[in-house]
Amino acid sequence: MKNSPAIATYDAQPMRDRVVLITGGAQGISRGIAQAVLAAGGSVMLGDLDKQAGTACLQEWQLGKRAAFRQLDVSRETSVRRWIDTALAHFGHIDGLVNNAGIADPHQGPLHELSLEKWNRYLGTNLTGAFLCCKYALPALSDTGGAIVNIASTRALQSEPHTEAYAASKGGLVALTHAMAVSAGPAVRVNAILPGWIATDAWQKPETRHKPKLSRADHAQHPVGRVGTPEDIGALAVYLLGSASGFVSGQHFVVDGGMTVKMQYV
Structure with a gap:
């Protein structure tokens, strides 16, 4: 072989012509991921329990048909199926799915006081919700050679006391990711992002939006010197959803400013 490999042209809009569905979007x-996809040239279908928040996104973005929203309860199979159908009717195809909807509060008290109802709520929303979205999106994603990104948490790898239900649901997402990568490949790639401390205060609906209150000590805990932002997760999500990551599947990526590799001594 005499010819050397050519220098590839960098694609400044890797999501061009791609439609990405985002739960809790x-x-x-989720909003950080949605805006990253839009900035990269893509279109988004948001699904969120909060109808007011979804409507606010569309009003603030003013992107016409490139952004759509339907109220979504990921724990209800009928709601998930209708959300997927609406996306296909609006856009005609699906190229990516981001599963981020879930119960965010990890602290639920001692395990011996944790009710079965509350345990099931965590798993039913955080884990079963992702399963249902994957189940109904997979045929369309297979048609386009799409990608799935599951948003887990660094709590799938490490814990604070009394966070069993949350940790189990996020650990389950990591396992679901590598299992699906094997089953759905080669047509569909599946990866997971494990965020650490991400300040989302400025990324809420207008009436609850405010500047994060973070101390120097908060930032100093991170080897990179700061708390994370939704843009940090959005940048990796765009890579994993696009063709540049075509040889990446079944993996989980920690995005935490280095906190999980930092030794902690009292």
Whole structure:
């Protein structure tokens, strides 16, 4: 072989002509991912329990048909199926799915006081919700050679006391990710992002939006010197949803400013 490999042209809009569905997409990390996809040239279908937050996104973005919203309860199979159908009717195809909707509060008290109802709520929303979205989006994603990104948490790898239900649901997402990567490949790639401390205060709906109150000590805990932002997660999500990551599947990526590799001594 005499010819050397050519220098590839960098794609400044890797999401061009791609449609990405995002659960919990109207606030916080999900909104950061949605805006990253839009900035990269893509279109988004948001699904969120909070109808007011979803409507606010569309009003603030003013992007016409490139952004759509339907109220979504990921714990209800009928709601998920209708959300997927609405996306296909609006856009005609699906190229990516981001599963981020879930119960965010990890602290639920001692395990011996944790009710079965509350345990099931965590798993039913954080884990079963992702399963249902994958189940109904997978046929369309297979048609386009799409990608799935599950948003787990660094709590899938490390814990504070009394966070069993949350940790189990996020650990389950990591396992679901590598299992699906094997089953859905090669047509569909599946990866997970494990965010650490991400300040989402400025990424809420207008009436609850405010500047994060973070101390120097908060930032100093991180080897990179700051708390994370939704843009940090959005940048990796765009990579994992796009063709540049075509040889990446079944993996989980920690995005935490280095906190999980930092030794902690009292």
